[in-house]
Amino acid sequence: METATTGIVYGIRLESGSEYRYVGITTKTASRRFHQHLRLAKVGRKTPFYDWLRKHENEGLAVDILERVSGLAELGHAEVAWISKLRGQGQRLLNISEGGLGSAGVQWTEEMREAARIRGLGRKGVSRPGASNPFYGKKHSPEQRVKWSHDRKGTNQGVSNPNYGKYGSDHPSFGHVVSEEARKVLSDSRQGAGNPNFGKTASLETREKMSAARKGRPQPSSKRSAHTRHHTNKGVSNPNCKYCLEVIDPRDLF
Known part of the structure; x- marks a missing residue:
């Protein structure tokens, strides 16, 4: 040794x-x-x-x-x-x-960066769930959480947002469509006990605040009215709206 x-x-x-x-x-x-x-x-x-x-x-x-x-x-x-x-x-x-x-002082060339990018394509990350995760069962202290909140506040707003001012084809998410499989996984994960509000009931104080915030704001009197306001009048068809899927005979209106 x-x-x-x-x-x-x-x-x-x-x-x-x-x-x-x-x-x-x-x-x-x-x-x-x-x-x-x-x-x-x-x-x-x-x-x-x-x-x-x-x-x-x-x-x-x-x-x-x-x-x-x-x-x-x-x-x-x-x-x-x-x-x-x-x-x-x-x-x-x-x-x-x-x-x-000491410090190696390695200066990455464009060729080295491109080679590293290609090596990383399609590579799966290492998952360490449950007890195998070194942070399993632990919690960050309130002081640490406050520090992170203070350090990150405003870092992703306005011009600090990397996508600020990007619209249409300039936005990284332009043209991205979530697959049906991904939609189902997300939907299933939020149903029942997976829903963050599962089994919870808003307190009287919360209901009063919600009511006060909406007071005076015009609301559709029914789902049908909402369909007319947001779909029919705007020439929009929503595949999740049952009224958009209905075929109405004009004669039924008279």
Whole structure:
């Protein structure tokens, strides 16, 4: 076991080949660091190296100690030297930086961003429901909720809204239609106990406030009247309105 001031440079490859696909450093054991990589790949970290780990998760993988180094600064220099050496030999390392301690300082090029975008297309997220979620059974403190509310207040209003002033084809949701399957799922999830108001009754105070807010506002006297006002008079047909679906013989009006 290495001490806190010494470490190792390690390389990861397929057991069936000798080409290294990743070089890293650690002050722990190579085996422990390797299993940390596997866990990060499993939870969905998105880099070329972790994509490669997921692709070959059912194959034999090997981690080799390339060099033992004393001193943290020397450890960082050794990683840079190994990455440069192996790449010079033509080995296809998946490291996105040239190595070293501290911030990698990786500057993403447009090609790198496009490659990352393509890798992420269609990829399902990792779901950890129930007790498997690390926040299961916990609640954010009232102080934290107030802080978030204060920090976010007004951040999505007016010109701060990324869709402010966008209409028609300029709006990201233009032309989007919710499928019948999605509609049914949403409908079923809001029925019965799934409805946030299920089993609740508005208090007398709430009913009085609602009544006062609507007082003096013209309301349709019936559903039929609402249909005439909002559909017939505006030349609109609503497939969910039973009156729009009725075929009326003009002679019935006399």
